[in-house]
Amino acid sequence: MASKFKQALNSGKFVVTTEVGPAKGTNMDAMLHHIDLLKDVVDAINVTDNQSSVMRFPSVGGCMLVKQKGAEPILQMTCRDRNRMALQADLLYANYMGIENVLCLTGDAIPVGDHKEAKSVFDLDSVQLLKTVRTLESGKDLGGNDLDGVPSYCAGAIVTPEANPIEPQLVKFEKKVNEGAEFFQTQAIYDLDNFKKFMKHARKYDTKILAGIVLLSSAGMARYMTKNIPGIFVPQDLIDEMAGAPKGQALKTGIEIAGRLIGELKKEAICDGVHIMAIGKEEVVPDILAAAGM
Amino acid sequence: MKSITKQKTLEEIGQLLDGLNSVFIAGCGTCATMTHTGGIEEVAAMKLSLQELGKTVTGTTVIPAACDDMTQETIKKYEDAIGSADAMLIMSCAMGVHRVSLYHKKAVIPALDTLFIGLEDNYGEFHEVCAQCGQCVLGETGGICPVTACHKGLVNGPCGGTNDGKCEVDKNRDCAWTLIHNKLAEQKRLDLMYKYQPPKNYQVTPKPKVTKIT
Numbered sequence: 001m002a003s004k005f006k007q008a009l010n011s012g013k014f015v016v017t018t019e020v021g022p023a024k025g026t027n028m029d030a031m032l033h034h035i036d037l038l039k040d041v042v043d044a045i046n047v048t049d050n051q052s053s054v055m056r057f058p059s060v061g062g063c064m065l066v067k068q069k070g071a072e073p074i075l076q077m078t079c080r081d082r083n084r085m086a087l088q089a090d091l092l093y094a095n096y097m098g099i100e101n102v103l104c105l106t107g108d109a110i111p112v113g114d115h116k117e118a119k120s121v122f123d124l125d126s127v128q129l130l131k132t133v134r135t136l137e138s139g140k141d142l143g144g145n146d147l148d149g150v151p152s153y154c155a156g157a158i159v160t161p162e163a164n165p166i167e168p169q170l171v172k173f174e175k176k177v178n179e180g181a182e183f184f185q186t187q188a189i190y191d192l193d194n195f196k197k198f199m200k201h202a203r204k205y206d207t208k209i210l211a212g213i214v215l216l217s218s219a220g221m222a223r224y225m226t227k228n229i230p231g232i233f234v235p236q237d238l239i240d241e242m243a244g245a246p247k248g249q250a251l252k253t254g255i256e257i258a259g260r261l262i263g264e265l266k267k268e269a270i271c272d273g274v275h276i277m278a279i280g281k282e283e284v285v286p287d288i289l290a291a292a293g294m
Numbered sequence: 295m296k297s298i299t300k301q302k303t304l305e306e307i308g309q310l311l312d313g314l315n316s317v318f319i320a321g322c323g324t325c326a327t328m329t330h331t332g333g334i335e336e337v338a339a340m341k342l343s344l345q346e347l348g349k350t351v352t353g354t355t356v357i358p359a360a361c362d363d364m365t366q367e368t369i370k371k372y373e374d375a376i377g378s379a380d381a382m383l384i385m386s387c388a389m390g391v392h393r394v395s396l397y398h399k400k401a402v403i404p405a406l407d408t409l410f411i412g413l414e415d416n417y418g419e420f421h422e423v424c425a426q427c428g429q430c431v432l433g434e435t436g437g438i439c440p441v442t443a444c445h446k447g448l449v450n451g452p453c454g455g456t457n458d459g460k461c462e463v464d465k466n467r468d469c470a471w472t473l474i475h476n477k478l479a480e481q482k483r484l485d486l487m488y489k490y491q492p493p494k495n496y497q498v499t500p501k502p503k504v505t506k507i508t
Contacts, residue, residue, distance in 0.1 A: 080446075084493060106453040109445055109463045120446065127450040128493050142493065160454045168475040171487050172451035179490065187454055230457035 015273030022057035039071035053113020078107025095151035160231035259291020297387035322386030332385030360390025428498030436477030443470035
């Protein structure tokens with residue numbers, strides 16, 4: 001049977017996902033609290049995998065906690081830290097434990113993280129990881145050996161609609177679709193006109209697109225992301241709107257902007273859903289959805 | 295092909311020479327001369343540095359090409375000076391260090407770290423062009439190697455970390471896949487970028503790599 005998330009994707013409803021990040025350490029109180037707050041307002045919860053190349057509690061462990069709380073996990077898997085043997089082993093384990101959704105990522109570079117002298121693996125890339133998922137589903141591993149017990153997954157990937165230049169990204173997008181990406185969670189988008197152009201292209205393919213919504217918490221953060229985060233571009237009018245928020249009200253304005261974007265995406269049926277990244281402010285995700293009229 | 299090297303710190307060289315009081319220094323007249331890490335001048339400077347550390351330098355030379363088997367002749371020629379030293383300090387890439395170690399029983403200490411095999415772009419500027427992966431993809435990537443030129447060595451296109459055609463690791467570095475895309479587009483061969491590239495075979499020749507030309 002298809003995973004709950006896959007059923008939601010195929011239902012035609014406007015799908016909402018969000019994400020939580022495991023702790024650096026064994027204190028999972030904050031993450032468990034976030035799961036409690038989010039589990040009834042979203043269709044699935046991503047658990048990040050050593051996000052930003054910072055070593056943490058593993059994503060598969062975080063997904064187990066999401067499952068225990070009765071919510072639907074999406075396992076983020078990067079190719080940075082594990083070779084093809086470890087990735088396949090973790091995919092088998094995840095499936096056995098009832099974790100059926102997987103987001104296949106390349107992974108951030110080691111030098112941007114907190115273990116700057118570590119060895120980068122990248123034995124596989126995100127396209128090859130998608131194909132690996134489909135290979136396991138065929139009852140074989142990458143060595144061509146038969147599996148005893150065959151898993152099945154709902155596999156997805158990411159795309160950066162604001163990338164400059166966009167053309168190389170679109171080539172990779174098509175390759176990911178060809179290797180079985182059933183859904184995409186995009187990098188943050190703020191400029192709907194630009195996103196519509198991307199969607200016009202993406203609609204040619206048989207895959208679901210969830211627009212990435214990153215909550216703005218201050219004008220400074222918006223400027224910082226535009227300047228420093230690849231593929232994120234916050235238009236000046238939104239930065240001005242954040243800067244114009246009354247003292248102490250910036251987060252509220254950020255929630256309103258995120259809610260407005262989601263509301264328009266849904267109303268105009270521009271894409272199939274949204275993936276909300278609240279980056280440390282997970283507790284306001286229900287407020288964002290309320291602002292979106294959901 | 296050039297073997298690009300960097301001199302170790304004098305502190306590390308001092309640690310490696312701990313207890314080895316007399317030293318014979320050998321540089322290399324090929325790559326290490328070009329990279330200014332093991333030519334005549336650097337060998338002379340090293341001699342002074344070691345003397346300041348209280349070492350006795352029994353002799354110095356610059357081997358024409360330390361990695362070549364002719365190195366054996368140079369070693370024989372300096373037998374007296376080498377024989378009276380506790381160790382040889384080799385200012386060449388690791389291939390030269392290895393070669394010298396084959397020809398003498400004395401302790402061989404590297405003065406350089408071998409960084410990569412590369413080309414010189416401008417005077418004193420080098421970049422890696424080949425990682426010797428054993429499965430050359432240049433025919434499908436417009437002559438630009440993603441295994442070396444992409445920080446992550448990706449073979450199926452760019453990651454999401456690229457911005458304005460640059461790499462997330464260093465904004466001064468070009469994104470290999472943007473370059474490859476543009477080159478293939480210029481050659482009207484962009485269809486090659488859409489081709490799925492399977493995982494690389496990391497055991498083309500199992501480590502340690504050896505081959506015999508037949």
